[in-house]
Amino acid sequence: MYEIVIGIDDNENRARIQAEEVLDMPFADETVHVTLQHTFQDAGEDHDIEDVAAVQQARETLTGGGLDVSLASSTGNPADGILDTADERDADLIVVAGRKRTPTGKVLFGSVTQRVVLDTDRPVLVCSGRDT
Structure with missing residues (x-):
């Protein structure tokens, strides 16, 4: 089994692009398992990952393509x-979405993609941040 972890933020379009990129891989078949990982910023509140629209978008795209x-x-x-999550699942691949930021913006706000x-x-x- 090939394990992929996709980091999903709140942007539905980026989530769709990430899912489509995984489906476009030549090995994307029933031997691939995908874990969609979403991080909530505000600790202490009750959160349900199933309520995140971007997660729903990625899940629908991937399951529609036949992936678990x-x-x-x-x-x-x-x-x-x-x-x-990648460590817990012993991921073979991590998928993240890039966003355009100036060098100053990266210093001030950090970059999840860069850190990963x-x-x-x-x-x-x-994945490209095209159309976002």
């Missing part, structure tokens, strides 16, 4: 959530 999908959620730092790429030894697919 699980959900995982966390609170706090999104990069930590993605990396922890730099803090893992697993392969990472960075």
Whole structure:
């Protein structure tokens, strides 16, 4: 079984693009399992990952393409959530969405994508932020 972890934020279009990129991979068949990981920023509140529209979008796209999908959620730092889930699932691939930011914006606001790429030894697919 080939395990993919996709970090999903709140943007439905980015989630759809990430799911479509996975489906376009030549090995995307019944031997692939995908975990959609979403991190809630505000700890202490009751959250349900099933209520996140972007997660719903990615799940519908992937299951419509015949892939098996699980959900995982966390609170706090999104990069930590993605990396922890990838470790827990022993992921073969992490998929994240890139966003255009100026160098100053990256310094001020950080970059989940950059941190995931730099803090893992697993392969990472960075999907284009096109149309977002």
